[in-house]
Amino acid sequence: MCGIAGMVSTSLSDPDLVRRMCEVIEHRGPDGKGFHFDEHAALGMRRLAIVDVATGDQPVYNEDEQIVAVFNGEIYNFADLRQDLAEQGHRLRGTGDSECLVHLYEQYGTDMVHHLRGMFAFAVWDREHGRLLLARDRVGKKPLYWRSEEDSIWFASELKSLERDNRLRRDVDPVALHHYLTYQYVPAPWSIYKGVHKLPPGHLLIWERGKVTVRRYWELDGTPRQVTNEAEEEERLRELLLEATRIRMVSERPIGAFLSGGIDSSTVVAAMAMQSPQPVKTFCVGFEESRYDERHKARIVADLYGTDHHEFVVTSRLLDVLPRIAWHFDEPFADSSAIPSFYVAQLSRQHVTVVLNGDGGDEGFGGYQRYILMGKARWIPGMPRAVGATFARIGDLVAERSDAGSLSRRLGRLMQFAGERPTQRYARLMSSFTPKWKSEIYSDELGGLLAETDSYQLFEEAYERSRALTDLGRILDVDVATYLPGDLLVKVDITSMANSLEARSPFLDHRLMEWAAALPIGLKVRNGHTKLLLKRAVRPWLPREILDYPKQGFGVPLASWLRGELRELAFDVLTDATARGRGLFRPAVVRNLLQRHIGGADHSMRIWTLLQLELWYRAHAAPQDHMMTGCPVLST
Structure with a gap:
């Protein structure tokens, strides 16, 4: 796990820029750094050492060092890949997963992505052919930004790395802004800046001597299959869950799990506990407001499996954490559950370096x-x-x-x-x-x-x-293509990596997802009930209190916060001269929205969306972008 950055050009590379690009994402990899520089390419990475701690440094090279790669993520089937590659005559120097990439490229070219099981964003530089390959995992666990101009291309795990280049014009893309106000996140392939793109999940990019080609290599197939024996499907699901969890428990650093008390995280903790010789470390965040607090549910599962359980209560320190969160989220992002996500990641990092979570269970099995x-x-x-x-x-x-x-x-x-x-x-x-x-x-x-x-x-x-x-x-x-990668996975990646913590998601194993996608919809949602097959499958693992409890979600008391401790912040930030001067919104409508919320109507989601946009501007936008008139904030 790490952060990557680099640039490739038909002219000269820029090593100093790539060093700066890596410095700003040190939080993604505090354990080390590595670089490759040649005439046309500069590649860099920051390392969070999880697997192959002793010999897993990057960049990695093939035998004649004509192919080089930097990599962010985990390849869970790396042991099988190493054996296959060795049998085909490749010489591997280390013992981990990243070195597989250069040899897979030698063996299969761009088809290498089909052999990978895991979460990843990587760059492979083919020096002989002047070709750069960028790829992102099937679901979108790991991020990858890129931009190109004339004869050069730049890429990075985070947008703030690309901001280190003074040549980048921080022109806000009006279409990206428009989408953000709808979804509360900027969807791929857009980024908030014009000319900067996200590589979408399940896509790869080929840059060859100045020409860029982007294509999809994977998409979930929801064609339903016929099911004749539901009991057999339940057993198969348990097998898939145990295996997807087991391969994500490989780590040379301490490992634990997020435990909210919901079915998905509880299932993962159960699967870990059944396969771990030691008590699983579990982490939960709660609120003083009982409506949003699920700690009692998490304790039921923790007690059942004897976990080493830790809790954190979100109180009134929001004014301290909001600027920090705005800095880490390089784009406007308005899912308010990023706050408890940040806190539970911060809590977890005090005890472990890797956590497993329940992300993907709702989308895969119909939970919302x-x-x-x-x-x-x-x-x-x-x-x-x-x-x-x-x-x-x-x-x-x-x-x-x-x-x-x-x-x-x-x-x-x-x-x-x-x-x-x-x-x-x-x-x-x-x-x-x-x-x-x-x-x-x-x-x-x-x-x-x-x-x-x-x-x-x-x-x-x-x-x-x-x-x-x-x-x-x-x-x-639709949710797998939009909400899951654009919101949920961004939230977990940014809040975990802000705390130098790796998050892994068994429900997002692509083999499990493909199996679940082909289930008839009636085994997911039927007669007002959700997650039918999943609940049946894990009934031997979890108590009735968890399985039959109404879904609560990872919400926060946002409406009351915006009438209480965040009221003054919202009014000040959204109505001051700086915000008005951007020329984006009608000031009277913004003020009326705030006043109506104070008066009892619930406009918390819209206010939060505007607030996070303005906080992003103040954390990231270039000084000249603070005014709309006469400046390139919204050029088209």
């Missing part, structure tokens, strides 16, 4: 309550698109003019929901700012720039690519 709502929506009769759009607009007007909780408001929301296509319904459920809200809050200039841009198109494209046979099955595929 919104899936129940989308499943019920299939009974709503279809409407012609024009009629449905009118029906939805009327419902929107009725809801907006009705009191919160009133029958007319609920009726309006139902009309709105009924008039929309499945992807629009789901996009609205997932949106921070809907198109209507954007039209109200955008300044005339920003609104004009984005008048023809539809953020919901990302959902539409993922929905159309899905091979699932039902609307709900396709919605699960």
Whole structure:
């Protein structure tokens, strides 16, 4: 596990720049650093030593040193790969996983990615052919940014590394900003800066003598298979979970687990405990507000399996941590659960270097309550698109003019929901700012720039690519393509690596995901129940209190925070001259939003989205970008 950075050019490389790019991500790898410099390439890395601690330094080379690689992540099948490569005549010097990359490239070229089982972002430089290969793991556990100009390309694990280059113009991309306000994150392939891109999950990039080609190499196949014996499927799922967990427990450094008390993290802890000779170290974060506190559930599992359990309570120190979080998140990011994620990572790092978590269980097995709502929506009769759009607009007007909780408001929301296509319904459920809200809050200039841009198109494209046979099955595929890599995995990667902690996710093993994707949707969500097959499979492992407890999620008391300890911060940051001077939003609408929230309406998600954007500006944007007029903040 580490952070990587580099640049390749048909002209001269820039070693000093790459050294600076690596210095700024030392938190990703405090145990060491390594560099490769030649006439056309400069590659660097920071190392967090987990496997092959003694001999696993990078960069790694093939036998004649014409192929070199830097690597971020873990390859869980590296022992089998090493044996196969040795049988094919390759000479490996160390004992770990990173060295496999250069020999796999020698053997298979770009098809090497199909042989990897793990989480990764890597760069392979082929000196002889002047070719750079960048690749990112199938699901998007590890990040990779890149930009190219003329005859050169730059890449890094974090955007702040690319910011070390004074040639980078920090022009905020208005389309990326538009998507952020919808999703609360900037989705790949965009980044917040124009000209800088994220390599999407399951994609590779080939740069050869100045030419860039990006292509997909993996996508989850949701085509359902026939299931004739559900008991056999339950047994197979237990086998897959145990194996996916076992291979993620390989570490030369101390290892533990996040334990929220939910089904997914509890399942992982159970699978670890059954395969560990020592008590598993578990870590939980909670809140003083009982509505958001699940520590009692985590203790049930900890007591059942005799774990070495540790807890942390999030209190009123938010003003201290928010600037630090804004610095680590190189782009605007408004999932408020990043706060407890940061704290539980900080707690864990005091005891271990590696943690396992339950990420991916909801997307793989149908765990979100919104899936129940989308499943019920299939009974709503279809409407012609024009009629449905009118029906939805009327419902929107009725809801907006009705009191919160009133029958007319609920009726309006139902009309709105009924008039929309499945992807629009789901996009609205997932949106921070809907198109209507954007039209109200955008300044005339920003609104004009984005008048023809539809953020919901990302959902539409993922929905159309899905091979699932039902609307709900396709919605699960949409989450795997959007919400999972864009929000959840970014949150865990940034908050864990900010604390020099490696996070591993058994539910995101691609073999387990492919098996789960082919399950009939009725084994995931049915009759108002979620995770049907998963709950049955792990019933021998977990008590009824965990399996039958309503899903709570990793939420925070955001609404009360923004009426209490964060109220002054929100008003000051969002209404001062600096924020107004950007020319992005109508000041009167922003102030009204704040006042309505204080008055009792819940606008916490929208306020938080605006607040995180402004905090990002102050942590990252270049000084000249603080004003919109006459400056390149929103160039097109």
